[in-house]
Amino acid sequence: MIRDFHEHADGATIEADLCIVGAGAAGITLAHELRNSRRRVLLVESGGLDADAATQELYAGENVGMPYPPLDTARLRFFGGTTNHWDGHCAPLDAIDFEKRRWVPHSGWPLTRADLAPAYERAQVMCELGPCEYRPERWGDALPGLIDFESRRLVNRLWQFGPPTRFxxxxxxALNDAANVEVLLNANVVEIVVNDEATAVRKLRLRSLEGRSGAIRPRTVVVACGGIENARLLLASDRVMKNGLGNANDLVGRFFQEHPHAIFAFAVPAVPIDRLGVYYGNFAARGEAGAAVFQAKPGLSEDIQRREGLLNCCIDVGWGYQRSPGYLKFRAVAKSLAQGRMPRDLGHAVLTMAGDLGGLAEGLYRRARDQNVFWFACSVEQAPNPDSRVTLAAERDALGLPRVRLDWRLSPLDKITARRACRLVGEEFARLGLGRMRLDDWLLADDTTWQDMDVRYHHMGTTRMSDDPKRGVVDRHCRVHGIDNLYVAGSSVFPTSGYANPTLTIVAMAVRLADHLTDRLADRLGGGNGG
Amino acid sequence: MRDMQPFRSAVPRRWLLAALATVLASPAVPWADRRGAPRHLRPERLLSDLGGARAIGRQYLALAPQEAAPGLLARCLDAGTGAGACGDAGPERLRRALDEQRRRDFAAGDTVVIDGWILARTEARLCALAALG
Known part of the structure; x- marks a missing residue:
């Protein structure tokens, strides 16, 4: 059943066996996995079924670190969360991503890739992907054009594309029809209230933007509000624990990670552009394992990561006539018009083109002469950095909750990895006669600056997972250390981020958490899992 | 205006490509030159775009000033490719030897970055020979 908070009486207290706070990829997956059980599941969403400006504004915050888009545009606050604008681009984390790597401080999950394998299988289904088979050799001739890299240096990484699934x-x-699930819209959890010992959640305080209040009395709570908001809610719930919940060791909000992404090189092709179509297109393949839509990317081999002390990284390959903003904007406008659509924000597009007439002219000239280049961008894992963090700002939002302050910081190893990966790709392209690469000046500079950073809106690490309470906020089951019935779901629990887009792993971790909660709720309440 | 690196390079792309494309495509004709490069490695025989090659070579020598001697460069190239023997055996074998060495350079990561371009050490040394010529 889907209801609006305003259908409940003002001041009402709602009972639930399990309350999930946040209806994004993690929250919806959890509720979906637990539907049709005997446990009453309440899925609480701040927004409605569609976007709403006033609700979205609750996400506004401060950026005080590396340049970052406004926080109220970097995520979506309505039913479905940020899956409402993702592109369905999925890859699992690699085995090495879970390891404690001596050259990556603060690395290491309490899980292995094998532990997560069954959940990844189910996550593939949730995300409407093909079979959970990402090894190129298992697709054989179905993926023509894969480059035969020197495998001790580079390997081919496969990604899959979903529709994309708008969760x-x-x-x-399915959630509306589930007898045991209630989706509560337009309800904001503004505080997690714990007992005096801070060992268990007693209730959740609710408010709406219209001033209605209420409470939830849950047996178990999962906070699934997103990589920034999870930390915010724990930090802001400071009535008993002055530093916030789960924060006895000052870890909540720290280790914020993104996927730094920037174009860093181009290459003059020595082969027809479409020779590398599997690297830049959406490539439908059918093999023994089934069918899927793929894109391949060159990635650092595990071997070279270990030998040279690098992070994980893969490279996006694209092509075009020109990369300047004026030409790119022209291309977007032309594409819209060709599809019979008025371009979005035409005024801004015109201004951009007018401000880059040289780039626009160069692009048009090269287009007329059909002179393409390959371009390359890195998707690099960000090294966990305790100083890269989310804290609470002094300003409060319309509900009285402190806004967030994001201080995003990178580390030298991030750029070192990007530079090395890029050079390896350039060397391999030249060795194989595919083209000659020129690296951008900013990448060669021996500093930590990045140029024209294009972030991915991947927010990770702020409630990191470790079996040691001194090193992590949650344990291997996503339970907050020291608080018996409080869990966190989503990418905030990732200790490290790999290079892959996080959604598939978010969903896999939610599937795994659902299994854990099924067992745990059965223990707590008695009886089986129900029908 | 940002993002114009492809067209700002101090080593213009047409120079680089012309120089490198001809490094391995041109026949080499051995002839005696006791003062500098062995005759089979004479740059003008290997590089049709000498202007571009010299620009690249000058930048390489700025990075590796200890190699700024034709004889030394030639010995380095000979050592990598066995070009001395190949030169006697004919231009086609020399071309293949240089091509093989270039690939080995890239595979081993024995490369240099000149004005952003990634070059095999062998390519850079041939260009340096041209610059010194």
Whole structure:
């Protein structure tokens, strides 16, 4: 059943066996996995079924570190969460991503890739992907054009494309029809209230933007609000624990990670552009394992990561006539018009083109002469950095909750890895006669600066997972250390981020958490899992 | 205006490509030159775009000033490719030897970055020979 908070009486207290706070990829997956059980599941969402400006504004915050987009545009606050604008681009983490690597401080999950393998299988289904098979050799001739890299240096990484799945839209009916699930819209959890010993959650305080209040009395709570908001809610719930919940060791909000992403090189092709189509297109393949839509990317081999002390990284390959903003904007406008659509923000597009007439002219000239280049961008794992963090700002939002302050910081190893990966790709392209690469000046500079950073809106690490309470906020089951019935779901629990887009792993971790909660709720309440 | 690196290079792309494309495509004709490069490695025989090659070579020598001697460069190239023997055996074998060495350079990461371009050490040394010529 899907209800609006305003359908409950003002001041009402709602009982639930499990309350999930946040209806994004993690929250919806959890509720979906637990539907049709005997446990009453309450999925609480701040927004409605569609976007709403006033609710979205609750996400506004301060950026005080590396340049970052406004926080109220970097995520979406309505049913389905940020899956409402993702591109369905999925890859699992690699085995090495879970390891404690001596050259990557603060690395290491309490899980292995094998532990997560069954959950990844189910996550593939949730994300409407093909079979959970990402090894290129298992697809054989179905993926023509893969480059035969020197495998001690580079390997081919496969990604899959979903439709993309809009979780809110796609799973809405299933949740609405589930007898044991209530989706509560337009309800904001503004505080997690714990007992005096801070060992258990007693209730959640609710407010709406219209001033209605209420409470939830849950047996178990999962906070699934997103990589920034999870930390915010724990930090802001400071009535008993002055530093916030789960924060006895000053870890909540620290280790914020993104996927730094920037174009860093181009290459003059020595082969026809479409020779590398599997690297820049959406490539439909059918093999023994089934069918899927793929894109390949060159990635650092595990071997070279170990030998040279690098992070994990893979490279996006694209092509075009020109990379300047004026030409790129022209291309976007032309594409819209060709599709019979008025371009979005045409005024801004015109201004951009007018401000880059040289780049626009160069692009048009090269287009007329059909002179393409390959371009390359890195998707690099960010080294966990305790000083890269989310804290609470002094300003409060319309609900009285402190806004967030994001201080995003990178480390030298991030750029060192990007530079090395890029050079390896350039060397391999030249060795194989595919083209000659020129690296951008900023990448060669021996500093930590990045140029024209294009972040991915991947927010990770702020409630990191470790079996040691001194090193992590949650344990291997995503339970907050020291608080018996409080869990966290989503990418905030990732200790490290790999290079892959996080959604598939978010969903896999939610599937795994659902299994854990099924067992745990059965223990706590008695009886089986129900039908 | 940002993002114009492809067209700002101090070593213009047409120079680089012309120079490198001809490094391995041109026949080499051995002839005696006791003062500098062995005759089979005479740059003008290997590089049709000498202007571009010299620009690249000058930048390489700025990075590796200890190699700024034709004889030394030639010995380095000979050592990598066995070009001395190949030169006697004919231009086609020399071309293949240089091509093989270039690939080995890239595979081993024995490369240099000149104005952003990634060059095999062998390519850079041939260009340096041209610059010294």
């Amino acid at each position: 809110g839209r796609h799973y809405r009916d």
